[in-house]
Amino acid sequence: MTTTDPFAGGTRRVAVVTGGSRGIGRAVSRRLADDGLAVVVNYVGDDAAAAETVGAITASGGQAVAVRADVADETAVAALFDRAETEYGGVDVVVNCAARLALSPIAELDLDVLDRLHRTNIRGAFVVAQQAARRLRAGGALVGFSTSVVGTQFPGYGAYVASKGAVEAITLILARELRGRDVTVNAVAPGPTATELFLDGKTEEQVEALAKAPPLERLGSPEDIADVVAFLAGPRGRWVNGQVLRANGGLV
Template sequence: MTPNHTAHRSSPATARVAVVTGGSRGIGRAVSGRLARDGLAVVVNYAHDASAAEETVSAITTAGGRAIGVPADVADEDAVAALFDRTEREFGGVDVVVNCAGRLALSPIADLDLEVLDALHRTNIRGAFVTAQQAARRLRAGGSFVGFSTSVVGTRFPAYGAYAASKAAVESLTLILARELRGRDITVNTVAPGPTATDLFFEGKTDQEIDRLAKTPPLERLGTPEDIAQVVAFLAGPAGRWVNGQVLRANGGMV
């Protein structure tokens, strides 16, 4: 079975439906699994790694949930529109959109290759905008949009200039979208994780750097993808309906 193949059980038309971009790995995979456990049908979006998407879909369906994998580059407006079209055909509508897709590039500002900057911002800013645009057009009443930023917007660690700049843009986009959707009963928030134990976080870091970052929060550990998925589930679920237009820094107490 390819991840683009339907893999879900029949469900009532009233079931809630989530689209999770970048949903096949890391935090996105944890979010996909958690929302599925909460009873949502989940569309696991991925860019290139079909095998990771298949693993995520299989884990959900084996546990009795409903999921399909759908490829799309989040910065491609036609591909993202097709992603939402497929979601509506398969499950009848869209209630939750979680934009986990993102890139990370670390470099001092003086040394960063501008082609790397363009690629990072294409995914992190344009991709966030395209996904938010489709969410604004498609989400049903009672729905939620959850974007992803980073706590580095506040901590301002060296070498994170390009990444933090892209995520600061996401925060502004999210807060404005929340106000633009006035009257539609749709919440819009952003989660800003601190250091979280994912492949993306570990890439290119020494053991000493990882240990230092793990000790930065007062809780003195790295976050886990499941920690962040819990926050997303709260914002997307009934308990989070009064939280709107906010950036929630899930980082163990970092400033």
């Protein structure tokens, strides 16, 4: 049987990165561009951040375009993938970084906040996974995002962890549903990572304590996580499928 190697020369591979304009998403967008992929940088509201991310990629010789879409809106997400196909000819990598974070004891959480968080983190993850399952080309990869707090079970993270547990639950199922397509499905579960989303609302003492928790005694950087995503999306990660990779410096 003869097959075509999707990683061998020729057509540029294409990535869609949701939440790709800031934080880990920006680092992922830039890393994939450095690896030679054309990147569709999805964002929901910050035009300036999206333009800055695209500008950084193109200034370094890469290809990128910014596309606004709410990941929980199936019509908008379908249009996002349409744009990727129109602009660059197809989709090879999908990285779903878009997420909300709300910290509160379960007994005190405003249920409207819960609904908004789960709309983005669960419905959004499902909508993006649907489009990825329908459109990824052979040799493709879907990388979702969970959190290492699914394991550490820190108080105050109940709503967020519930939403990320859903991401972990569908990862292996979708990998199995895509049998025969030569498409991998994995999730990355970062530990404490120095992003605006993580640092917001925390005291210096809290941040210092979290930085000391892993054996490596530091916070992760967005680039640390982007390196893991690049591995899963590239040729060296093809035998990893249906897995949740905890990128957290040894935090348990």
